Amino acid sequence: MGKPKIASDWMCGCAGCHMSLLDMDERILKVVELADLRSTPITDMKEPDASGVDVGVLEGAINNTANEEVAHKFRQRSKILVALGDCAVFGGVPAMRNFCGVKEALQRAYVDAESNEPGSQIPNDPELATMTKTRAIQEVVPVDYNVPGCPPDADVIFYVLSELAQGRKPVLKNELLHWH
């Protein structure tokens, strides 16, 4: 058997979890040694192999139809799906929008905000994905491992990836368990 394949993507998040992934410094070489890094937002390949990967890692919450597609695609193509970070696990900061609803949030952001030009409008290009309620990944597709943290520490990410790459089940507890 070859090296396990890992793919990742980010949805409604801040990319901070992927930054934290890079914070593992030279240990990323160890991950590359153990696993075959496939599609990620920071590599050329943009989606997981159609033939499937062993581990899919998703950062960010799901707050529009495009994210839903990504989540479903990852679920279909990954043997193990990991929700990385508070947005992916709980909904996180983007989920604050749920307390006022999509309409009010868009109105505030694109029209009412003091920094907007007069006459600004909510973007309505038909090609744009449709905004939805913000959800944790587990509300849209089943998740195998939730890795909370805002962002999860590099140590936590390294632990989870190296365990999965070696065919073990990561268990987050004590020092490794932080929601932030």
Place this chain on the structure above:
Amino acid sequence: MVQLTINGKQIEAAEGTTVLSAAKQAGIEIPTLCAHKELTPFGGCRLCIVDVQGFRVPIASCTLPVSNGMVVNTETEAIQKSRKFILSMLFSERNHFCPFCQVSGGDCELQNAAYAEDMTHWPMQPGWNKYPVDSSHPYYVLDNNRCILCRRCVRACGELVGNFTLTMAERGASTLVVADTNVPLGESTCIKCGTCVQVCPTGALIDRTSAYQGHDLMMSEIKSVCIGCSVGCGIKMIVHDNRIVRIEGDWDAPVNRGVLCEHGRYDPMNEKRNRITSPMLRKDGKLTPVSWDEALSVVADKLKPLAGKEHDGLAALASTRLPVEALAMFKELFADGFKSGMVTSTEEGMTTASVNAVAEKAGAFEGKLDVLKNADVVLCIGANVAKSHMVAGFMIKRALPKGMRLVNIDPEASELDDLADVSLTPKTGSDLALVEALQAVIVKEGLGRAPLSIQNADGLIEAGVNASGVDAETLSRVARLLANAVSPVILYGKGVTAQRDEKLVEALLDLAKLTGAVDAERFGLLSVKGEANSVAAAQFNLDKQFVLNGQQAVYALIGDDFVSRRLAERLSKAPYLVVQATYASLVTEKADVVLPAALWSEQAGHYVNMDGRIQTAEKAINAPDGVRESTTVLAEVAMRMNMPIKQDWNTSLRTRKASVTLA
């Protein structure tokens, strides 16, 4: 004692103990959110559920009393599963998103409970309902979105503080913590003690000053004593980077058991006065910064010729907020060394002189605040403790709903009037006649618990009625209430002691004996004293009225105290004024020499509270460069005077008979 088994361990617990505390005593931790050791069990959060053999369902251990032969299991698979489910439900109720919460990352009991159960996610998503946020209060923010409805704040407000401001409104998932009849907290009956914030397990009540300044895990915690007044509450100072971030009540402190008042918790955080950081000399009419050496030489040169002159030399005045060490040195240097006849304190014995005069004859006759715990009738006379000694006020206020009867006697209106069963507002200066009339009623009606010889009881009653303006019937009612009490307590304050009338204190002692407030075993009479070290100052005889009459210079050791306008006026008449102070004030403005003094939190020292309890205030932060501790400066002055100081405060504290037992 009751025998039971918890997790297979044989445990003995006193009858009436809850399973939760029995387990804790045996070293078995059961997680809980609503339980608190100083509050009555409530059973609100359900996190402490346990499995009890023979019970059909899991049961909350915080409200379950132990019983003989009970077999309890706290860690069965079913219990662990239920616990996670309970936490999931709590998280799903409101906005418990952690990343932007002030208490996340170690200070949140809800988050910690989830970590303890290894929860990596919420099985149920929140309901996205919005709840009100109340930020109308100067010191804290009430965010109902973070609330788990454990009611710790509501219980603390009522049970510990006796203020009953916080309460619950609405029902079920809509339940809210509100103030009074749902008015903004900042406009409510809140007395700003902050106890609710201290007990809140989540971020529902957060402290404005310390919010978002870092996790408590990053800070150091220094246990100390509040020096806001003579109650002497135990505090914890949360310190970071040489700065006090927050002050909390110390749950283990014997005096206050965790509660604090506004002054103790927030005053030190809101200090607005200007700090003095360099010694200053008046040169050409203007205060000019100079070196310590220059300032101290000038002080020494000026003071040297004044030594040994009792009346026309030096007068000296020290704040009663200073540690015992400083007061002892001050007394030794100026009273014993200089032999000055005018060495006193900023309080001028207003709260202690007459009390000490009685103690000279009667020995230690006053009790401790603890007696309030079991009191059934309390007579408060000239003591507006709800304002001047707030935590002592809490002790009374919280006992009232449990049936304590309160009689308040004060010519001035006070918060206690509204709470008292009987409130008397006698004419000013009629206290002695009033107290004698109370004695007379008790003796006349044969209700006395101790002998007291009284001639002409009727005459005394009439005199009391005439002098005070209190009608005879009310007077008799109060006398009977006191005489029929099982464990009465008489609490007197500045209204009494400021009269400097030894006879009045003696009369109160007689009344206390007559009513059984004071007998061989019980000391149910106590005065609230004044500032943090009133008692110590009195023990060092620093209790004269400050009168300038021919003295050539004044040494005023103000420390970080506030100076009254009256005192400042008297000090400004000094021909030459040396002031040792932390902050610029009306007094430093008039001074010829200003020496900077360390703040209470910048020096360690002892304080004797109104109970006679000798407590240690710890140094929490370093003083700014150029500022020295009061004792260091006094030692330096003494050295330049060639007046060695022994610094044996513990012995000199006890040379004078005290009104309370010093320990």
